[in-house]
Amino acid sequence: MTKGEKVDLLIAGGGLGGCAAAMAACARGLKVIMTEETDWIGGQVTAQGVPPDEHRWIEEFGCTKRYRNYRNRVRDTYRKNLKLKEQKEQLNPGNGLVSNICHDPRVTLHVLNEMLLPHQLTGRLQILRNTRVVSVTKEGNKLQKMTLVNEASGTEKEVEARYFVDATEAGDILPLAGLEYVTGAEAKEESGEPHAVDTADPSDIQAFTYVLGMEYREGEDHTIPEPAMYSFWRDFHPDIWPDKLLSFFAPHPISKEKRKYTLFREDEGFPLWEYRRIFDGSQFDLHAAGGDVTLMNWPQNDYFLGNVYDVTEDEKEKNLYQGKQLSLSLLYWLQTEATRPDGGKGYPGLKLRKDLFETEDGLAKAPYIRESRRIKAEYTVVEQDVSPDLHEGQAGRKFNDRVGIGSYSIDLHPSMAGRNYLDIKAQPFYIPMGALIPKDAGNLLAGCKNIGTTHITNGCFRLHPVEWNIGEACGALAAFCIDRGVEPKAVREDQKLLETFQLELREDGFELEWPF
Structure with a gap:
């Protein structure tokens, strides 16, 4: 095992949430290591081959400033490298139905590498590709260090950090750290959700x-x-x-x-x-x-x-x-x-x-995993928070501790328990900070699909702009906590701290209100 390193923030997982967390943390001066199991960063939009699924207002509002910059760079990459017959402000490279920017996964790979490059050049960021976390050392409710293994070389090294973000595709850090988590479907008695199953089923996981x-x-x-x-x-x-x-x-x-x-x-x-x-x-x-x-x-x-x-x-x-x-x-x-x-x-x-994916079999480098392990969070988002049938107004529950916004229908694919689709309406919603904070860890944040949602609300929180917002909020929150010498739970519970943090988010291009 090689000699260990010490950093401010260790991000496990280089998907959209992980990349956004790294950008936010490095921009605030943190020293960061980000791991990625494949040789491509970008997660669902690159290594998994899923073009952005976005809401209908995305061209005007409903995402962070950095996500908008990412989208603009995708379009600019086509404009710089291919000759368009007609210049279009809202270029859709594939004219795909699912998104206004259906594009080649290699373009996002290029854009994300370019967006992260300044932080690598200044030494604030290391990206460890082909690397996964194999063990976690924890004392009390604090993670101390992680052991990383490079799958190509077989070498291991330990990394100590003050804060950690689990941005893996399946919430892989949760069992390694011995934290409580949920898989599959919660029972209606537990969540109170109208569309929940009568009996909890941990195997009721989307395809x-x-x-x-x-x-x-x-x-x-x-x-x-x-x-x-x-x-x-x-x-x-x-x-x-x-x-x-x-x-x-x-x-x-x-x-x-x-x-x-x-x-x-x-x-x-x-x-x-x-x-x-x-x-x-x-x-x-x-x-x-x-x-x-x-x-x-x-x-x-x-x-x-x-x-x-x-x-x-x-x-x-x-x-x-x-x-x-x-x-x-x-x-x-x-x-x-x-x-x-x-x-x-x-x-x-x-x-x-x-x-397209630089693989021998022609398939994506990794499977598209729709549903992760989910933390037992300080707050778990339920159907009642986003349903137009259960919540008045044009948008969902406006959480006091909100760190972003998103919009998508509750879209559940067939499950491994034999259940069919569930596709129901959801209002434009708010992302609560409490959903990013595990109950049983003081310095770990959930950075993508592993946040405190239920099986049902995972269906509207799992898409690209929301994952980016979640990850970016994690990077910003880790930096805020290190600077103030406080833990995430304290930021959420102290109204003055919370308002100060939210002001910083707004100044950095986060949207915390729907303009309806």
């Missing part, structure tokens, strides 16, 4: 997805070798599904009725290709001919047969493998067996773009 990227080249044949599990997935018909999983039919997320999909709008149905299209070549003046590119994150490749945390290593590896096989099988089915409206079979011109 994860292995994303892949495809280009379409009409008239060419790019059929991949038949995946090892293709026959299983081709014939698989889940009880909660109206047809085979590999088909152009799936439950409607809201009504659960049989919903028809189409690939290229050749027929009636929801257009899968445009859903998360990240490159629309018609917008650019290209020298070389090439097809449009989309990312496969569809109902048909949600994997809900087993989880990847709080299970044995063998079970984890089995589910990761089967999740990959599902996505590859869906691609192979589309290439060879999918019925076309013209009566033909298959779209062999679908080309797996292995360069």
Whole structure:
């Protein structure tokens, strides 16, 4: 084990929450180490291949100043590197349906590296890629240090820190530190939520997805070798599904009725290709001919047969493998067996773009994990805080300790307990500081999907701008606490401290009010 280091803040996890925490903390003068298990920072938008899911006001308000800067840089990267046929202020590189900035994951990777570079050049930030936390030393309610291992070299080192942020995709620090946490669904008796289940079920966890990227080249044949599990997935018909999983039919997320999909709008149905299209070549003046590119994150490749945390290593590896096989099988089915409206079979011109994620199998570097372990928090956000049926006004509960805002519907994907979609309305909401603070740790903050939400409210707090806001608030709060010599709980409970901190957030570009 190499000699240990001492820093102000150790951030475990280099996703959007981790990166935003690092920016905020370093801008306030802290010395920071951020780890990342893959060789790409950016989490769900890069290594997991999920373009930003955002609310309808995002171009005008509803995010932090740094997140807006990030979005602007994404667009500027395309403007600097490709010739646009028409200049557009709100350029959507892929003209995808899910976002106003559907774009290549490598662009966000470039932008985040650029945004963090000043802090690396000045020595305030170290980014340790291919690195994960393997153990945590804790005394009382304080974390003291973490042991990190580099997966490429096998080397270990200890890092001491004054504060820690768990920004891992599955809340991996919580069990390592022996902290209390929740998985799956809470019982209605516990949360009081109208849509909660009657009996708590820790296994009621949303599906994860292995994303892949495809280009379409009409008239060419790019059929991949038949995946090892293709026959299983081709014939698989889940009880909660109206047809085979590999088909152009799936439950409607809201009504659960049989919903028809189409690939290229050749027929009636929801257009899968445009859903998360990240490159629309018609917008650019290209020298070389090439097809449009989309990312496969569809109902048909949600994997809900087993989880990847709080299970044995063998079970984890089995589910990761089967999740990959599902996505590859869906691609192979589309290439060879999918019925076309013209009566033909298959779209062999679908080309797996292995360069997109720089992986041998063409799949994203990591699975998109929708639902993490969640801290037992000082405050847990419940359905009643965000539901238009249960809360008056245009926005949800306006928490006194708010550190940001967000908006998204309560969107739960099929779960590993066999439950179907839950997609219900949510008001624009506020992010309470109490949801970032564990009850049983004085110097650890939750920096992404592991905050104090329920299984239900996770469905509206898990998307990109909210994760960024959560992480950025954690970085700012750690710096504030170090500067003032106080703990996060004290900031939340002392009205004068809280107002001072919130003023600093506003001055730094955080939005703490909806302008309705």
